[in-house]
Amino acid sequence: EAQVTQNPRYLITVTGKKLTVTCSQNMNHEYMSWYRQDPGLGLRQIYYSMNVEVTDKGDVPEGYKVSRKEKRNFPLILESPSPNQTSLYFCASRRTGNEQYFGPGTRLTVT
Amino acid sequence: EDQVTQSPEALRLQEGESSSLNCSYTVSGLRGLFWYRQDPGKGPEFLFTLYSAGEEKEKERLKATLTKKESFLHITAPKPEDSATYLCAVQAPGNQFYFGTGTSLTVIP
Numbered sequence: 001e002a003q004v005t006q007n008p009r010y011l012i013t014v015t016g017k018k019l020t021v022t023c024s025q026n027m028n029h030e031y032m033s034w035y036r037q038d039p040g041l042g043l044r045q046i047y048y049s050m051n052v053e054v055t056d057k058g059d060v061p062e063g064y065k066v067s068r069k070e071k072r073n074f075p076l077i078l079e080s081p082s083p084n085q086t087s088l089y090f091c092a093s094r095r096t097g098n099e100q101y102f103g104p105g106t107r108l109t110v111t
Numbered sequence: 112e113d114q115v116t117q118s119p120e121a122l123r124l125q126e127g128e129s130s131s132l133n134c135s136y137t138v139s140g141l142r143g144l145f146w147y148r149q150d151p152g153k154g155p156e157f158l159f160t161l162y163s164a165g166e167e168k169e170k171e172r173l174k175a176t177l178t179k180k181e182s183f184l185h186i187t188a189p190k191p192e193d194s195a196t197y198l199c200a201v202q203a204p205g206n207q208f209y210f211g212t213g214t215s216l217t218v219i220p
Contacts, residue, residue, distance in 0.1 A: 004154075031206065042115075043155070043198065043210035050206060058207060090154050099145060100208070102154030 002027045004103035006091050012109045013081060021076045021106050023091030029101075031094045032074040033058070034066065036087040037105075043090065049074055081110040114138075117199050117211035124218050127188045132214045134199030135181040142202040144182050146175050149196045149213065158184075158197075189218045 004025045013019055025032065033048040035058075045058030049068040063085055065077040074093075078085060086109050092100040118133045136144065143162050147155035159168040161177035168175045172193065174185040184197055196213040203209065 033208070035210075040212060042212040043200070045208055048206055056206070059209070092154075099157040099160055100155075101157070102147075104154050105152070 002101070004091055004093055004101050006089075006103040006106050008106060009104065010107050012111065014111055015082055016080050019078050019081060019108075021078075021089060021091075021108070023074045023076065023103060024072050025074075025091075025093040025101070026072065027093060027095075027101065028071065029093035029095050030071070031096065032068070033092045033100070034064070034074070034076045035090045035092065036060065036085075037090060038087050046076070046089075081108075083110050086110050115199055115201055115209050115211040117197075117214050119214060120212070121215045122217070124186075124189055124216070126190060126218055126220050129185070129187045129189070131186070132184040132197055132216070133181060134184070134211055136199075136201045136209075137180075138201045138203045138209065140204040142204060144177055145200045145202070145208075146173075146182070146184055147198040147200065149198055155198055186216070189216075191218045191220050194218045 007022045030051050034046040035043045037043045044060045046064050047066040049055045089106045091103040094100045115136045145160050146158040149155045159175040164179045166177050172187050176183045194217050196215045198213045199211045201209050
């Protein structure tokens with residue numbers, strides 16, 4: 001089954017404790033992205049990747065890091081999480097020019 | 112500044128009562144306009160892609176249209192299972208995507 005998976009699905013952590021949210025796709029897509037979704041603000045792109053070792057900033061990259069060492073994986077790293085990064089996070093992948101497939105989401109709470 | 116605005120924020124319809132959702136956008140060099148459906152607790156699910164003014168796409172009770180500055184999602188004779196949040200997104204040059212805040216649709220039996 002073609003899918004995008006994210007782990008963990010739910011995470012509660014404390015300010016400053018480094019964390020990684022994993023994302024994996026099994027569709028051999030070149031493009032992958034991370035978004036955060038907040039009430040009243042919609043989905044906002046954090047980072048995207050055009051292929052292995054090629055990444056670029058989206059609209060709200062501050063406080064986040066990404067890496068793309070393998071085509072199927074695109075982890076999101078929060079080196080020092082803060083409460084304003086409490087949000088619902090989605091990973092997505094797509095082929096060139098086509099629609100995005102989204103993962104199920106990761107609900108992150110930073111206290 | 113690239114921007115996507117959706118209206119209305121929320122819409123309640125009786126089953127069978129047709130209506131339209133609006134998505135207006137300002138983006139230089141539009142590479143595509145996308146409609147997604149999002150159910151509570153889930154990731155967005157792709158519905159349509161439109162690339163140029165005048166283009167139309169249909170799927171069951173949904174029809175999407177595109178002009179130079181806005182897109183409409185027409186819902187004909189909706190059913191309760193059409194209840195969801197509908198998101199509009201545009202792709203700008205450089206692989207960036209901008210989403211609207213969505214229209215929450217409730218269809219009452």
